[in-house]
Amino acid sequence: MGAGHAHRLYRHGHSPVHGLPPHTKLAAAFGFVVVVVSTPREAMWAFGLYAVLLAAVAHRARVPAGFLLKRLLIEVPFVAFAVLMPFVAEGERVDVLGLSLSVNGLWGAWNVLAKGTLGVAASVLLASTTELRELLLGLQRLRLPPLLVQIASFMIRYGDVITDEMRRMRVARESRGFEARGVRHWGVLAKSAGALFIRSYERGERVHLAMISRGYAGSMPVIDEATATRAQWSYALTLPFAALVVCMLGWTL
Amino acid sequence: MHVPDGFINAPTSAVTGVVAAGAIAVSLRGARRELDDRTAPLAGLVAAFIFAVQMLNFPVAAGTSGHLLGGALAAILVGPFTGILCVSVVLLMQGILFADGGLTALGVNITDMAIVTTVVSYAVFRGLVKVLPRGRRSLTAASFVAALLSVPAAAVAFTLVYWIGGTTDVAIGKVAGAMIGVHVLIGVGEAAITALTVGAVVAVRPDLVHGARDLRQRLRLRVNGELVDAPADDGTRTAPVAARASRRTLWVTGLVTSLVLAGFVSFYASANPDGLEKVAADHGIDKRTEKHASSDSPLADYGVKDVADARLSGGLAGVIGVGTTVVAGSAVFWAVRRRRTGDVAAASTSGV
Numbered sequence: 001m002g003a004g005h006a007h008r009l010y011r012h013g014h015s016p017v018h019g020l021p022p023h024t025k026l027a028a029a030f031g032f033v034v035v036v037v038s039t040p041r042e043a044m045w046a047f048g049l050y051a052v053l054l055a056a057v058a059h060r061a062r063v064p065a066g067f068l069l070k071r072l073l074i075e076v077p078f079v080a081f082a083v084l085m086p087f088v089a090e091g092e093r094v095d096v097l098g099l100s101l102s103v104n105g106l107w108g109a110w111n112v113l114a115k116g117t118l119g120v121a122a123s124v125l126l127a128s129t130t131e132l133r134e135l136l137l138g139l140q141r142l143r144l145p146p147l148l149v150q151i152a153s154f155m156i157r158y159g160d161v162i163t164d165e166m167r168r169m170r171v172a173r174e175s176r177g178f179e180a181r182g183v184r185h186w187g188v189l190a191k192s193a194g195a196l197f198i199r200s201y202e203r204g205e206r207v208h209l210a211m212i213s214r215g216y217a218g219s220m221p222v223i224d225e226a227t228a229t230r231a232q233w234s235y236a237l238t239l240p241f242a243a244l245v246v247c248m249l250g251w252t253l
Numbered sequence: 254m255h256v257p258d259g260f261i262n263a264p265t266s267a268v269t270g271v272v273a274a275g276a277i278a279v280s281l282r283g284a285r286r287e288l289d290d291r292t293a294p295l296a297g298l299v300a301a302f303i304f305a306v307q308m309l310n311f312p313v314a315a316g317t318s319g320h321l322l323g324g325a326l327a328a329i330l331v332g333p334f335t336g337i338l339c340v341s342v343v344l345l346m347q348g349i350l351f352a353d354g355g356l357t358a359l360g361v362n363i364t365d366m367a368i369v370t371t372v373v374s375y376a377v378f379r380g381l382v383k384v385l386p387r388g389r390r391s392l393t394a395a396s397f398v399a400a401l402l403s404v405p406a407a408a409v410a411f412t413l414v415y416w417i418g419g420t421t422d423v424a425i426g427k428v429a430g431a432m433i434g435v436h437v438l439i440g441v442g443e444a445a446i447t448a449l450t451v452g453a454v455v456a457v458r459p460d461l462v463h464g465a466r467d468l469r470q471r472l473r474l475r476v477n478g479e480l481v482d483a484p485a486d487d488g489t490r491t492a493p494v495a496a497r498a499s500r501r502t503l504w505v506t507g508l509v510t511s512l513v514l515a516g517f518v519s520f521y522a523s524a525n526p527d528g529l530e531k532v533a534a535d536h537g538i539d540k541r542t543e544k545h546a547s548s549d550s551p552l553a554d555y556g557v558k559d560v561a562d563a564r565l566s567g568g569l570a571g572v573i574g575v576g577t578t579v580v581a582g583s584a585v586f587w588a589v590r591r592r593r594t595g596d597v598a599a600a601s602t603s604g605v
Contacts, residue, residue: 009350009351026349029356030356030357033258033355033357034263034357036258036259037259037262037266037355038263041420071352074351074352074353075257078257078260085421085423088424088427089422089423104421104422105421105422105423107421108420108421108422108423109421111420112257112259112260112420114259115258115259115355116257116258116260116355118258119259119355119356119357120257120258120352120355122356123350123352123355123356124352126349127350127351127352132350135349135350145277145278145281147281147284147285147292148277148281148338148342150297151292151293151296151297151300151338151339152297152300153297154293154296154298154301155298155300155301155304155339155342155343155346156346157297158297158301159301159304161301162298162301162302162304163304163305163308165305166305166306166308166309180310180311180312181312182312182313183312183313183445186311186445186449187449189309189311190449190450190452190453191453192309193306193321193446193450194449194450194451194452194456194457195453195457196302196305196306197299197302197306197330197450197454197461198454198457198461200299200301200302200305201295201298201299201302201331201461203298204291204294204295204297204298204299205294205295207294207298208290208291211294216290217290218290220293
């Protein structure tokens with residue numbers, strides 16, 4: 001049970017990055033991605049520098065390169081899309097290896113690939129150094145509406161329960177000889193989804209009653225306030241500010 | 254179709270972020286009205302359900318399979334406001350935890366996958382439920398159509414965002430064609446699964462389906478051999494009054510917004526042909542198009558005849574168009590509602 005509340009993407013550790021307050025990390029990751037997105041795509045070297053910056057963060061967080069690269073696989077669908085771009089985009093064309101490619105499309109593909117990869121890498125670093133509950137606390141500190149944070153925390157808390165319920169229903173279906181092979185079996189699967197909805201909703205009602213009986217009156221008590229010192233803020237914001245310098249250079253050079 | 258970072262430029266991402274934040278703020282208030290202090294646990298559990306059901310694979314044929322997107326399903330089952338909240342929270346968590354969809358593209362993702370799907374599907378669903386005869390079969394049919402339209406609507410919204418702020422110069426016609434073509438196919442699957450799921454829930458717990466709220470039978474008691482309507486409890490008695498007041502403001506706001514959009518914004522927009530017309534013109538597709546039958550009507554080609562200034566006439570035509578649509582639409586709804594209340598009145602008098 002102890003491991004149930006740590007998500008699979010989290011990597012336990014005691015590095016300086018793990019120790020930072022969550023809202024500073026969220027702000028740093030978000031600021032970094034915003035800077036990356038607003039960099040001109042012609043400044044190719046800037047993206048190299050960004051990657052170096054992220055590598056430095058990963059090194060400080062003691063996240064191994066293999067772990068990071070494996071997580072990056074999530075963006076494979078967009079790689080496929082980016083590969084298509086040079087073929088369909090407008091503008092002047094250039095011949096590469098006998099294929100007629102659009103110059104604009106090549107730039108676009110590079111743009112999406114570089115920025116998308118850096119964005120995914122930043123999110124992966126954030127998720128692998130921050131615990132779920134801390135992330136939610138950080139979101140609350142960043143003035144996300146408390147109700148939204150509560151909804152998110154309930155989703156995270158019961159996500160595994162609901163997924164397990166779905167798994168048990170699948171086991172029950174399969175132990176009765178059911179195997180979904182095509183459109184004809186959608187009815188059975190949809191009935192499972194309907195049953196899952198009813199179970200989730202009823203569980204929500206029970207959770208609400210349990211909360212009421214423990215004195216819930218619309219807001220959750222805050223027991224551990226996440227605070228950050230000036231030093232922690234400046235340590236966390238080193239990343240986006242370093243990126244900002246690179247971005248400025250990218251615009252001027 | 255989670256959009257990654259760098260796909261849409263920074264200003265457009267910021268604008269969609271503001272749109273998404275506004276919609277979420279409105280939904281937070283709306284969800285509190287739909288669920289009061291049960292909002293947090295119930296919306297959280299429904300978000301967990303949406304998250305789980307997106308992992309349920311529906312085999313199509315020969316190894317390929319699809320899965321539910323869930324916007325339409327959430328809107329029909331728990332209502333539009335809670336639906337928007339649930340899908341947005343799922344997208345937020347997917348973006349932060351699983352790096353699925355970029356952090357800066359969160360606004361775009363929430364706008365087209367949470368807001369557009371939910372609003373379009375719920376509007377279509379309510380409209381159809383009002384028009385179709387009462388019953389479980391028409392609920393299923395309405396949810397089929399609602400889900401069918403919601404997915405291409407999201408694709409259209411994405412295409413619009415791409416047209417405004419896409420970072421690559423792909424012809425908008427090609428983007429629209431590819432996106433809408435693929436998503437019409439996805440929409441058929443989504444529609445079938447949504448309709449079957451809604452049908453399954455309605456069969457067991459019809460009281461949980463938000464979209465079927467009006468179809469619930471009033472509780473009637475037999476007192477001294479006569480059927481009497483049970484007194485409604487306070488919650489249901491006060492709710493419609495509040496809803497009516499807010500519906501009027503909603504109606505007025507919608508009308509003013511569409512008038513402003515049609516009259517004022519088109520004033521600026523109408524000078525350029527729209528994307529599709531432009532693509533058609535570039536590719537010479539429009540050479541073969543024949544003149545529309547009503548092309549010599551006074552409002553043809555979105556302009557008013559005899560008004561020389563192109564922009565002014567475009568704006569004027571927009572205002573007139575919105576006005577006519579509102580009047581015609583209101584007339585239809587008024588007639589339908591009148592007929593229905595007439596039916597109810599007749600039924601209750603014959604019942605006594």
